[in-house]
Amino acid sequence: MEVRVKFLFAILGVTLIFLVLWDAFETIVLPRRVTRKYRLTRLFYRYTWMLWSYLIKHIVKGKRQETYLSYYGPLSLIVLLSIWAAGAVFGFALLNWGMGSPVNTPEGTAGFATDLI
Numbered sequence: 001m002e003v004r005v006k007f008l009f010a011i012l013g014v015t016l017i018f019l020v021l022w023d024a025f026e027t028i029v030l031p032r033r034v035t036r037k038y039r040l041t042r043l044f045y046r047y048t049w050m051l052w053s054y055l056i057k058h059i060v061k062g063k064r065q066e067t068y069l070s071y072y073g074p075l076s077l078i079v080l081l082s083i084w085a086a087g088a089v090f091g092f093a094l095l096n097w098g099m100g101s102p103v104n105t106p107e108g109t110a111g112f113a114t115d116l117i
Contacts, residue, residue, distance in 0.1 A: 006097070006098045006099075006100070007098060008098070009094050009097060009098035010094065010095050010097075010098025010099050011098070012094055012098075013090075013091045013092065013093070013094030013095030013096075013097075013098055014091070014095055015091075016087060016088075016090065016091035016094065017087075017088055017091035017092060017095065019040070019087075020040070020084050020087040020088050020091060021088070023039055023040040023041055023084070024084050026039070026041075027041045027080075040083070040084075040087075041080065044076075044079075044080055044083065045076065045080075048072075048076055048079070049072065049076075052069070052072045052076075053069060053072075056068045056069055089116070090116070093116040097111070101114065
């Protein structure tokens with residue numbers, strides 16, 4: 001692949017790493033409420049809550065609805081942490097592959113999948 005294209009993928013990787021880490025910082029560490037319109041955490045919670053509440057309200061009837069709705073908070077936090085981790089891993093794989101991966105493989109060439117794994 002052309003050097004310029006790989007360099008663009010490296011820049012994309014750095015950008016992805018920065019966005020994931022910044023979103024995690026704003027969500028966990030920052031003591032004030034962040035008011036930006038587009039944030040990964042905000043989009044995640046908005047759409048997953050809509051889906052979760054819709055499914056629970058249409059599948060479960062009666063008093064058990066509140067119990068199942070209360071599972072959303074802890075489960076969503078675990079999923080959000082997993083999304084941040086996956087985004088950081090994918091970003092570092094893009095960066096490593098874009099900068100010319102030094103990984104030795106039996107086939108002789110390391111591709112993006114090798115860096116991702």
